[in-house]
């Protein structure tokens with residue numbers, strides 16, 4: 001007889017069920033013949049768990065009894081969690097998945113019921129977890145706070161030199177560059193200045209470096225360490241004072257040269273000077289009240305590197321013109337290029353007093369000129385003495401004539417002095 005065990009299943013009440021809809025099958029209706037039923041019950045079937053691996057095979061009537069012991073048949077969980085578990089899996093269920101199982105936490109070892117263990121996992125203080133600062137360390141959950149505060153390589157710690165906060169694993173790299181970290185003095189003095197103060201240390205404080213004397217610009221050549229410099233400064237006060245005096249004298253000479261250069265730049269070098277004599281009335285009154293009052297013009301040059309000249313005026317006359325005339329003279333002053341010039345001075349000199357009449361065609365200027373006499377000592381190369389005599393016209397214009405025309409207008413008089421290399425007398 002062929003086993004037919006796979007046609008039917010037996011439910012928990014021991015009834016056959018159709019494998020399709022699991023509703024009980026009234027096999028009395030299907031097999032009303034008791035003989036037939038007897039025959040069926042005697043037929044050989046496989047266990048309903050044949051596919052799961054049960055090898056049992058016997059008469060159908062013995063199936064129910066077999067299922068009471070079949071290790072593949074499901075029974076209520078022995079721990080009364082309510083689940084139906086095949087006998088063969090019961091041990092496993094009770095140990096690992098039954099919510100009513102008793103189990104120990106693998107981290108702390110405490111015993112829990114299954115559901116409490118699930119809750120406990122994820123909170124167990126002994127479970128190793130990764131540090132939330134992502135330092136890569138794994139520490140027991142209960143030690144994370146302590147780790148983050150005391151051991152984590154990503155915790156912020158202050159640089160002990162500058163106080164800025166860095167992660168613990170970068171603070172020493174920072175320290176190697178920190179501007180406040182002490183560095184050994186490159187000149188090997190005993191100081192260890194902060195990196196950003198090293199320049200100032202070397203410049204102003206280092207005891208090992210060579211420094212120059214503060215009077216070096218005055219000519220002191222001393223060089224030495226800072227302590228030696230201090231001794232030098234104490235010992236050399238007198239020397240330094242002399243050096244400074246000499247320097248002041250040199251500078252005074254330079255100033256003179258500069259003043260001369262500036263004056264030359266301002267002076268006319270065209271060989272002509274128009275001299276504006278202002279405050280004429282007051283000057284005239286002054287000249288009348290005192291003897292020998294001489295007005296001198298700005299200096300001027302015959303050319304850029306030419307003779308240095310200066311005109312002078314006696315408003316109240318001089319020599320033959322005293323008290324009756326205005327006298328004019330020209331002086332040759334010691335100039336910077338005298339060594340290169342021809343002597344005696346041989347240029348024609350002319351003086352022009354301008355008539356400032358409002359209609360120029362009626363103006364009548366006064367002009368006097370002369371060609372220097374080569375034997376006259378005033379035209380030799382001038383010495384450095386400032387009181388060299390001039391040459392000119394004591395009776396250039398009479399006081400009477402001055403009043404007649406507009407030689408003085410608005411209290412101003414204009415006198416032109418012109419020096420010409422040609423010997424032709426200009427009129």
Ligand SMILES: [Zn+2]
Nearest residue numbers: 047054056070
């Ligand atoms: Zn079985």
Ligand SMILES: [Zn+2]
Nearest residue numbers: 077079081098
């Ligand atoms: Zn259970």
Ligand SMILES: [Zn+2]
Nearest residue numbers: 105107108124
């Ligand atoms: Zn635990």
Ligand SMILES: [Zn+2]
Nearest residue numbers: 131133135152
């Ligand atoms: Zn960490």
Ligand SMILES: [Zn+2]
Nearest residue numbers: 159161162178
């Ligand atoms: Zn720092």
Ligand SMILES: [Zn+2]
Nearest residue numbers: 185189206207
């Ligand atoms: Zn130093």
Ligand SMILES: [Zn+2]
Nearest residue numbers: 213215220222
């Ligand atoms: Zn010195």
